[in-house]
Amino acid sequence: MSLQLIAVAKDRDREAFEILFRHFSPRVRAYLVHRGSDTKNVDDILQDVFATVWQKANLYDHQRASAAAWIFTIARNRRIDALRNERRPEFDPQDPALQRNPVPGGEETFIAWQHAKTVRIALDVLSDEQREVLRLSFYEGESYSAIAVRLGIPLGTVKSRARLAFARLRTELGSKREDL
Amino acid sequence: MTIKHHVGDDLLLSYGAGTLDEAMSLLVATHLALCPTCRADLELAEAVGGVLIDRTPTDTAVDEAMLEAVLDGACQDDNAGAPALRASNEALVLPQPLYNYAGGDADTLRWRSAGGGIRQVLLKTVGAGTTARLLSIPARKSVPRHGHRGVEATLVLAGSFYDRDAWYRRGDVGIASPEVVHRPVAGPEQDCICLAVTDARLEFRTPIPRLLQPFHGI
Known part of the structure; x- marks a missing residue:
């Protein structure tokens, strides 16, 4: 599935996205339902999650996460936004104050x-x-x-x-x- | 910079799972900005989330209309909240996302007296009973001795503090569980700026601070 996500990122590949959507959308839906929300709300969040996958695939880094893990983080964050009405504080990888790993390539050893x-x-x-x-x-x-x-x-x-x-x-x- | 005191697996795993409240999430996210080791651990935690979603059996039909709507861009991803990137030559005390919550870096904030020379900035977060605040403790000064009804987590952003046989410096997190009664002291090199998150009000053990109105907010 990570290959499909890379194809979406690189070429805006609609077929690759369709494969991702067919595999993950029922699963993400089940995840959202488990977290106790009404059906209408779940569909809204679900559509939001996959709009992000489709439009922000360029932010996916296949060296850092599987497609499943990346989609999990989006679903998790959207659920917090929507159901708890809270912001989800996250570190910004582009932040100049971000402390880099002092070991060259150290952050890649966890691939x-x-x-x-x-x-x-x-x-x-x-x-x-x-x-x-x-x-x-x-x-x-x-x-x-x-x-x-x-x-x-x-x-x-x-x-x-x-x-x-x-x-x-x-x-x-x-x-x-x-x-x- | 070597971080010695990490947020710990309890907070990191809960952050990865998305079950922490906003104030404690802010502390974990700020620590993550300063700690490559914990970022790697978070990736592992999120990989677990990915596997759990991936292996969920499901017999729900795929929503074809939704697939079309997404591909046609009917639902635009809302990017309005994304902050502008900061210039990279600044030496900033507050990493993202703390900078956004505070509304600027430490030297531009409206600090208010919390008594005893200590200054604070309350940060607006959602969540019952949990508070996040920036504290500025003058060099060599101590926070009045206090206990906790809940957990208190303190992340150092500038300077240092000493508490219960350990020094805490930029990026380090000190966690005081409910049974702890302590009196942290700022290091001598400069004022100590830290992010303190408590999930219940502190209880002061000496009578003086009880009279200091601002401290009652802590």
């Missing part, structure tokens, strides 16, 4: 992390409990305290599961980074 396939394999290594906390947080958009209530476990347990899951992902992907 392997973005390969969705690698992340998918790594997610499968996690325990069911760890994966469930990540899913509730990233997919359903539940805060840690809401997850604690929902699963009937202490807040500290939710946090430690998320932390352990992330540490495990780092290790799994770190060790795989050598092989790629």
Whole structure:
């Protein structure tokens, strides 16, 4: 899917966009519905998300993110804008005050992390409990305290599961980074 | 510049998932501007979000009309809120997006006294009970001893402060959990400018600051 997104960015390729839209729009829709909004609102946000994908594809950096990860960030931000009526503060990669990585090419050493396939394999290594906390947080958009209530476990347990899951992902992907 | 104190996985993961409120998101985003290490971690977190969306089974039909509408540009992406890029030769204290929230760099803001020589600028954010403010603490001065009902996160932007056996410098984040009672002190080299975000009001442990009206906002 990342190749299609690159084609949209480079050539405004309508067929490539159609492939992306057919794959991702039902999935992004399900994500937005999970986050508790009425259908009309969901369609508005969904159209907004894909208008951004179509018009801002030139901002996509395939060395930094998979197409899925990039589309996830757009959907996440639009949902915050629309449903919570909040701004989403983000750092600006063009900001002169941005602290660059002092190691030459250092920011590129993490490319392997973005390969969705690698992340998918790594997610499968996690325990069911760890994966469930990540899913509730990233997919359903539940805060840690809401997850604690929902699963009937202490807040500290939710946090430690998320932390352990992330540490495990780092290790799994770190060790795989050598092989790629 | 080497950052020693990072925002930590709890805040970084919640920011990646989009579940933090606006004030705490502002602190994380500002730290990210100053910390390449955490930017790499955020990319990993967002890759997780991508995989979770990608592997969702779905039987919903594709909305053909929406596909046409998007391709025909019926829905223009609204770019009105995008800030103009700043000149690259400026030595700025406030990175984006903090600069936009404050409405300028540190030396152009309308600082108000918070008592004890400390000055502050309140930042407008949405979110129940959470506040974001810029604090300017004179060199060698301390913030009155206080405790917390919630979490207090402090990101250094200029100068430094010392708190509970550690020094915090530009980009570092100090996190005080609800049980912490502390009295941070600004370093001697210059006034310490920092972004402080609290998710509940601070509780002062000494009687004097209670009388200082401006401090009651903290």
